[in-house]
Amino acid sequence: MDRKPSSHRPHYQHQHYSSNIEHKTPEQPHYYPLKTDTQPANKGSGCVSPESVQSSRLPHNPQDPGQAYVQQYFQSRQAMITTASVPQRRQYQQQQQAMQINERLAEIDRRNAIKKLSEMRMQKNMQTVDKNMEALKELHASIPAINKIFDVQCRIGSGTFSTVLLGTLQGERCLLETQRRRFAIKHHNPTSHPERILRELECMVRIGGVDNVIGINCCIRCNDNVAFVMPYMTHDRFHDIYKLLSVQEVREYMRNLLIALRHVHRFNVIHRDVKPSNILFNRRTGKFLLCDFGLAQRIAEDGSVIQASDFGAFSFLRDKDAVKNVMLQDGNSAQAEAEDYMANRKMRALGGGGGVDHPLKGPPSFLKFREPLTKKDMANQKADTLKLLNRLRFMSPQTNPDNYVVPSVSVKKEMHASRAGTPGYRPPEVLLRHPHQTTAVDVWASGVIMISMLSAMHPFFKAPNDCSALAEIMNLVGDISVRKVAFMMDRLVLLTQKRNPLDLRRVCMRLRYAEHFLAPEMQRRHRRADGSTEMCRGCDQPTFNCLCRNSAHKLESYDGLDMFPSNAYDLLSRLLEVNPEKRITAEEALKHPFFSDQQRIASGVPLHQQHQLVARDSMPATAARTLKPFVSYPVELASATNI
Numbered sequence: 001m002d003r004k005p006s007s008h009r010p011h012y013q014h015q016h017y018s019s020n021i022e023h024k025t026p027e028q029p030h031y032y033p034l035k036t037d038t039q040p041a042n043k044g045s046g047c048v049s050p051e052s053v054q055s056s057r058l059p060h061n062p063q064d065p066g067q068a069y070v071q072q073y074f075q076s077r078q079a080m081i082t083t084a085s086v087p088q089r090r091q092y093q094q095q096q097q098a099m100q101i102n103e104r105l106a107e108i109d110r111r112n113a114i115k116k117l118s119e120m121r122m123q124k125n126m127q128t129v130d131k132n133m134e135a136l137k138e139l140h141a142s143i144p145a146i147n148k149i150f151d152v153q154c155r156i157g158s159g160t161f162s163t164v165l166l167g168t169l170q171g172e173r174c175l176l177e178t179q180r181r182r183f184a185i186k187h188h189n190p191t192s193h194p195e196r197i198l199r200e201l202e203c204m205v206r207i208g209g210v211d212n213v214i215g216i217n218c219c220i221r222c223n224d225n226v227a228f229v230m231p232y233m234t235h236d237r238f239h240d241i242y243k244l245l246s247v248q249e250v251r252e253y254m255r256n257l258l259i260a261l262r263h264v265h266r267f268n269v270i271h272r273d274v275k276p277s278n279i280l281f282n283r284r285t286g287k288f289l290l291c292d293f294g295l296a297q298r299i300a301e302d303g304s305v306i307q308a309s310d311f312g313a314f315s316f317l318r319d320k321d322a323v324k325n326v327m328l329q330d331g332n333s334a335q336a337e338a339e340d341y342m343a344n345r346k347m348r349a350l351g352g353g354g355g356v357d358h359p360l361k362g363p364p365s366f367l368k369f370r371e372p373l374t375k376k377d378m379a380n381q382k383a384d385t386l387k388l389l390n391r392l393r394f395m396s397p398q399t400n401p402d403n404y405v406v407p408s409v410s411v412k413k414e415m416h417a418s419r420a421g422t423p424g425y426r427p428p429e430v431l432l433r434h435p436h437q438t439t440a441v442d443v444w445a446s447g448v449i450m451i452s453m454l455s456a457m458h459p460f461f462k463a464p465n466d467c468s469a470l471a472e473i474m475n476l477v478g479d480i481s482v483r484k485v486a487f488m489m490d491r492l493v494l495l496t497q498k499r500n501p502l503d504l505r506r507v508c509m510r511l512r513y514a515e516h517f518l519a520p521e522m523q524r525r526h527r528r529a530d531g532s533t534e535m536c537r538g539c540d541q542p543t544f545n546c547l548c549r550n551s552a553h554k555l556e557s558y559d560g561l562d563m564f565p566s567n568a569y570d571l572l573s574r575l576l577e578v579n580p581e582k583r584i585t586a587e588e589a590l591k592h593p594f595f596s597d598q599q600r601i602a603s604g605v606p607l608h609q610q611h612q613l614v615a616r617d618s619m620p621a622t623a624a625r626t627l628k629p630f631v632s633y634p635v636e637l638a639s640a641t642n643i
């Protein structure tokens, strides 16, 4: 049989099909558009003739099967309309009108929603502008002296106790904008306790300006309003960068933080508010500053807290020479920042330093060509991650958040224990209400920052109150270590459930590389014959991904997946040591192998000076250029202390 090649068949079929249509077209009845007395045809009735469709879109082509379908559709509809009775037609018209009204209403709703959204956006922008203006006005009104020294540009941040504004010196108006030094003007809320302001001022003057600790240029007071003038530093929001940092950057970040803490701790001062928002870190230049000493406390040799009024707060002010010699940091011009960045880039090109140019290691080859995830896989992965988060955040509903820890010896007189700090960064000794707190409080907080970077989860601890904060810590490190420490501190922790300690490295890896841990092929490989997956009761994870520290399960190894070396986790476990007496100090931590195998690069120090730093960890800040310190203190306080 003479068969046509298969490639010709569609053409043949198409021709056949078209001829069918052509055959039908002559028999087609004429189209009578539906007309009523009040409505012109094709307007408002929702009826469109096939001719009008054809003429408005394409030239009529009877060979086109698409057009043929349109014609057929209208023919059948027209047949229905023409054969329908008057009430049926009216009903049809009413339906069409209702549809149109609905469409119009939907359109109006859509337009209103867009209008409302843009109004809300504008309102938000205006609120920000308002807040900026408000902050500027407030500063000008409450400390008029500021107007004579600074051009205050805008608000750069605000916390619970202050508003921080950006200012440049009026004396430098003749310079290019990029060359003008920039200052952060911290305007304390007048409701802030004077002791708090004084404490912060003293810390900044005595401790600040060196070793990554923010310094102060001057302090201006007018009645109950106080403003600190500090060098301004452009910085990255931790929230924007914590997932992106390379190993080298994490190393530099932690080292700079520990250098700052070591310096602060040498003065027997606990910062008490170490958290990312109090750290100014510039990813481009590698510069790092620890700021906000508003909660700082000085501790006596016996471990008791020295109150701010006994802090010797004014002793340094009495010594006028000491004030003159205060190491001041310069304001930071945009040009100086750009130069720092170039120096850093050069350093990286030579193989040292942190920074953004380091490429991230890709996934290991065995996981590189993974099959795409189905919706079901993604849902499973989400559920699995949620289980882990629930496990980490779990607190029994029976727990009484106001009475979770009691003194084990009830006859002992209860002592005051400081709770100052930010939720999520408080260590076990603070949550256990231990009165003798040490600089180890800050070391724990640095560990919390490190775990956020290693696990790519921020905030890592998210508890709304101290009780659930302690529960979160126990969910990670196990209940036994916390109960032991509590016992040591004469405290009894009331528990409703036991908790296994988790393996820090696997927890961080599981959160950071979730897609690898939950790869469908991995899950399939470990699935039982009945389709279920064996789960570990200790950590609520599949047994092959068990996160328990002493897991007895056969684990998937994920060799080579993690970009962080094992000594990073070793350091982490020492920073997050539950027992404050055993916790590593900042000084010891700086000697940890996590840092020692790397070339030391000090933040913000030009390349040619870096070799001098081998024996030292950081440089003192550059000397003041022109800005003279201006310190003013309340008349009442001055007379009270005989200054």
Ligand SMILES: Nc1ncnc2c1ncn2[C@@H]1O[C@H](COP(=O)(O)OP(=O)(O)OP(=O)(O)O)[C@@H](O)[C@H]1O
Pocket (backbone or CB within 6 Å): 156, 157, 158, 159, 160, 161, 162, 163, 164, 184, 186, 214, 230, 231, 232, 233, 234, 235, 273, 277, 278, 280, 291, 292, 294
């Ligand atoms: N020297 C500076 N350079 C640039 N920005 C700064 C500087 N000092 C502070 N900021 C910005 O202002 C914000 C608030 O500053 P700071 O933490 O000192 O105020 P606070 O009122 O004590 O805040 P909190 O209530 O969070 O403790 C910081 O998070 C930071 O973004």
